[in-house]
Amino acid sequence: MRIIEVDEEVFSYLQSRSEPLVDTPNDVLRRELLGKTGEAVSRATGRRDGSLTPLIEAGLVSAGDTLQHHQSRLKRTHTATVTADGWIEIPDGRAFPQPSPALKAQTGSSINGWGQYTHVPSGRRLQELREEAATHQP
Incomplete structure (x- = not known):
């Protein structure tokens, strides 16, 4: 595990892309940069698969x-x-x-x-x- 620092603008972006009380900043970065979270991510919507x-x-x-x-x-x-x-x-x-x-x-x-x-x-x-x-x- 590595520690990185991000400025307020980047952190705000991460927050806007996260699901409160579910995602960590690492989850958002992984999804945004690598397109994977351990859950499938829809190419059409860019959001992770829903519970259905x-x-x-x-x-x-x-x-x-x-x-x-x-x-x-x-x-x-x-x-x-x-x-x-x-x-x-x-x-x-x-x-x-x-x-x-x-x-x-x-x-x-x-x-x-x-x-x-x-x-x-x-x-x-x-x-x-x-x-x-x-x-x-x-």
Whole structure:
């Protein structure tokens, strides 16, 4: 491990490219300079694969599939779309690498997106699909 110093401008750039509480400066530099983090990085978007990627790779979910959460008490239904790199895109155009922050952006409340989003084509919860995808791992 080597220690390097960076000026404020470079550090600000690193912060703008990081996911808070997840990435270290080294993670950002590795992704930006080498295009790898131990996770795949999409050439099209330049962002790391989202958490739905294993479901896509297992053939359980496809890019363009709809996710849905219905708030019965409020009589509201929220939809989102799975992207090719495993992210969740909500109708206002924002995209999230994890289901829970996506659902929070839609509902305003912290909700377990894995347990509450339904994959519309299969009618199954994301958590169920995640568990099935985990059994397909080598």
